[in-house]
Amino acid sequence: MTARTLLTDEVLERIHGRAATHDAENTFPHADLADLVELGYLRAFVPERLGGSGLSLEEVAREQTRLAAAAPATALAVNMHLVVTGLAARLVADGDESVEFVLRDAAADEIYAFGNSEAGNDLVMFDSVTRAVPDGEGGYRFHGTKIFTSLSPVWTRLATFGRDDSDPDDPRLVHGVVERAGTSTRDDWDTLGMRATQSASTVLDGAHSPVTRTYRSFPPGPNADPFMFALFATFEVLLAAVYTGLAGRAVELGAEAAHRRRSRKNDGAPYADDPDIRWKVAEAAMRHDGARLQVLALARDVDERADHGARWFAQLVGLKVRAIEDARAVVDLVLRVSGGAGYSTGNEINRLYRDVLAGIFHPSDEESAHATIASSILGPPTRRD
CATH class of the missing domain: 2.40.110.10 (Butyryl-CoA Dehydrogenase, subunit A, domain 2)
Known part of the structure; x- marks a missing residue:
């Protein structure tokens, strides 16, 4: 089935063109938001019966990778609205009407944080x-x-x-x-x-x-309420999608730099012919390809109510950590490919290098993710020192 899309190339190009200015001036992208509202993007998860597009988690994850490639900060900001509306959409689809008001609000262009x-x-x-x-x-x-x-x-x-x-x-x-x-x-x-x-x-x-x-x-502590699963699933998948989209843009920048840079040592040949540069770009692309496939596959599992049993939360937090670490590795490789020019503030890879670091602060962090995954395989620890 062909994935439905709301974002247009024209709007993404405009959003990309504004990203550097908002980063430099530390300002909110009001024009980006206006463009997204006009496209109906904030109603992506809202069911068609309520005036939205009724996109699946996999479809929205695909869209978020595209938006993040244009402007990671804009994508991350909008992510929070999409998390709230996405978890509400899942619960409502499963018969829980307690959060349908969230979807009606979104249909009326209210903005959720x-x-x-x-x-x-x-x-x-x-x-x-x-x-x-x-x-x-x-x-x-x-x-x-x-x-x-x-x-x-x-x-x-x-x-x-x-x-x-x-x-x-x-x-x-x-x-x-x-x-x-x-x-x-x-x-x-x-x-x-x-x-x-x-x-x-x-x-x-x-x-x-x-x-x-x-x-x-x-009560405080972990619980089996479907709300918690809907929250974690939507949050972790869409967060991973944003940083994977950022990494995809970094790979494009790496390819551009490799073709643009010329080697005096090799009679003006492009760096794209240098085996070491080719290895770095290939490594970046492999990491990004793997991360993107994981994001979309797990999003599809969420949509299709796949049975991962007691390992569902381990799958979700593992996806987030892998996506962040892969994105960080990709950007680091591309910065090396870019040479000294990438160290300049106005260079896009410089901005991506700074943006990608935010990923380590989102839950679940590396420590809690490893604890969750260990417990899903080994069971809870029998003693605590």
Whole structure:
């Protein structure tokens, strides 16, 4: 079956042309977002019956690799909206209507951000330092600070969570959606790379999730709620897709540099004829090819409800770590192929070299991924020193 597509070459070219300026000026790509909204890209996961395109996870992953090749930071920012709408689309397709409002919001061009990460919380989704205070009507007010809130200048809805300790004997992790009221955005995004995401910190000071938008409550720690699988599957696959798309663009830059550079030692022959350069470009291409095939294959497995049993989470976190590490290796190889010119700030491979480093900070990190995979094969550790 031919994959459906929403992104046009014309729009991707425009987005690519703006990427360097947004990186240099540390600004949000408002024009990129406007182009994507006009294409209906933010409604990619929304079912056709609600006014969207109803794309699968595999189809959106393909699109994200293309968008990331044009502008990695724009793709990473939009990823957060797509994660929220993608997990909602999966749950709704499986009969869970508690999050259908997310898809209706997206159909009305509301922009979702993903407000879960917290400084110093290495339990990530299994606990929270944000307080979730019951409002007495089944909803909650959240108090805390979320970091790495991509789309911070433009989001209109924030999917977030916190811990409800109102019953000391039954603490709960509560997930819901808030609007801008009761929130503020810190001006603290001045980073090495992925600058156009503008992933500033968001302070929650009583931000309200009414009962109609509070869709999960469960104990701290791992659990088997389908929400957790939908979240991890969508997040890890689309994250891997972004960095794989970045790596694909790096391979193109490596080929361009190899043909452009000339060797005085070899009578002006292009570096593309040099066996060492050819090896580096081939190695970069092999790593990218493998990563791309893995992303699309696992996305298809998610779409088709494949049975990986107890190893599903191991497959997902492993994909993320491999995609990031492969992308880092690809960019490093291409930087070597590019020569000294690649060290200049205005060179695109310089920007990709900085952008790709952000991947190591997204969950799951290398340590937790290895722990998850080890437990899926060896079982949990029997003793802890």
